[in-house]
Amino acid sequence: MASSDESEIINLLECPSCHQTMVPPIFLCQDGHNVCSRCRGEMPNCPSCGSPITQNRNHPAERIAHQLPYPCGNQNMGCKYKSLLCNLPSHETVCPHRLYCCVPCRPRCRWKGRKFQVLEHMKEEHKELVWVKAYNSLVFENFDYTTDYTCTHILSCYKELFWCHSKRDATRGKLFEVVQFMGLKEKATKFEYEFEFYSQGSNRTAIFRNRVQSDDDDVEKIYESGDCLVLDLSVLKYFVTEKKQLFYNFKVQKIL
Numbered sequence: 001m002a003s004s005d006e007s008e009i010i011n012l013l014e015c016p017s018c019h020q021t022m023v024p025p026i027f028l029c030q031d032g033h034n035v036c037s038r039c040r041g042e043m044p045n046c047p048s049c050g051s052p053i054t055q056n057r058n059h060p061a062e063r064i065a066h067q068l069p070y071p072c073g074n075q076n077m078g079c080k081y082k083s084l085l086c087n088l089p090s091h092e093t094v095c096p097h098r099l100y101c102c103v104p105c106r107p108r109c110r111w112k113g114r115k116f117q118v119l120e121h122m123k124e125e126h127k128e129l130v131w132v133k134a135y136n137s138l139v140f141e142n143f144d145y146t147t148d149y150t151c152t153h154i155l156s157c158y159k160e161l162f163w164c165h166s167k168r169d170a171t172r173g174k175l176f177e178v179v180q181f182m183g184l185k186e187k188a189t190k191f192e193y194e195f196e197f198y199s200q201g202s203n204r205t206a207i208f209r210n211r212v213q214s215d216d217d218d219v220e221k222i223y224e225s226g227d228c229l230v231l232d233l234s235v236l237k238y239f240v241t242e243k244k245q246l247f248y249n250f251k252v253q254k255i256l
Contacts, residue, residue: 013065015039017047021070023085024062029053034061073100077114087156096183096215103163104129104152114183119161122154122244131155131164134253142248145233146170155179157252162191162212164250165219175236178213178231179252185214189255195229196249197239203239212252 013022015036021037030048031037037056039052060089062232070088081091092098100118102109111121122130134157149168153159161182168175177195181188191212198205210229212221222228240246 007043009064010068013061013068017043022061022065023070024057024065026058026061026065027053028056028058044101053214072097094185100182102126104154115161118182119154119156129153133143133157133167134248135251137249138247140248142244143236143240143246144170144244145173145237155252157189158254160187160191162252163215165217168224173233175180175209175231176223177208177231177234178219179210180217180219181212182215185216187231188212188214191252192255193229193250193252197236198242198249199239206235206239 003171008024011024011035015022016033017039017112017158018036019054020036022034027035027037027039027040029049030051031046031049033046033048033051035046035053038122046053059128066085068084069082072088072095074095077097080097081095081096083091096115099112100243101113102111102121102125104122109125113121119130131153132155134155150165151166153164154162154164156162163178163180163182165178165180166176167178175217177193178254179191179193181191189211193212194207194209196207198203208229208231213228214256238248239248
């Protein structure tokens with residue numbers, strides 16, 4: 001089917017009320033005009049003729065709709081992706097132009113915004129969870145092997161954004177560290193992260209390195225799979241001071 005033919009058919013599938021391209025289910029009024037499902041739920045009468053909107057569906061139009069390329073729902077934010085309807089949901093879930101939630105503070109913080117707004121929100125509302133350097137010397141205060149702990153920071157470096165997740169599982173005796181790239185999966189593979197634990201006053205160090213993953217992946221599933229940096233808490237005890245401080249260096253770097 002030529003692109004001009006597709007454009008003509010897509011225009012025919014425009015809802016007369018909201019002017020968006022209709023997706024199934026497509027409903028009919030008593031006189032045979034199409035109405036999208038969203039508008040049907042908001043109005044009792046057809047916007048074209050005023051007759052009642054029925055529960056009858058335009059199945060031929062729905063079959064045509066399933067064969068046409070539809071734009072991503074984030075098109076107005078710059079996404080140029082188009083695909084069949086059956087493929088759109090999986091793309092829109094990970095679309096870099098999608099709405100992002102406040103990952104470190106959900107569900108307490110209900111903020112949502114675009115990727116370019118995330119760092120600004122974090123700096124204004126959760127500045128203690130913001131890192132702005134690729135290399136950071138840090139201290140984990142009150143490190144306790146017997147209690148669970150989770151925390152997520154946002155890291156801004158290389159003109160990119162990363163989620164840095166840490167989880168201490170006392171029951172399993174493990175510390176999990178995950179770094180996720182905010183953006184396209186193929187770009188995530190260009191970065192790696194490194195933890196260097198060290199003992200003050202001695203030459204004892206331990207360095208662990210792993211690849212950065214995409215924020216497409218659910219972090220809880222990453223923890224469960226072990227496809228991340230996983231450390232035995234028994235190893236870390238050699239680096240924890242009497243004041244329960246754990247000193248370490250953390251960095252994200254490009255893979256050359």
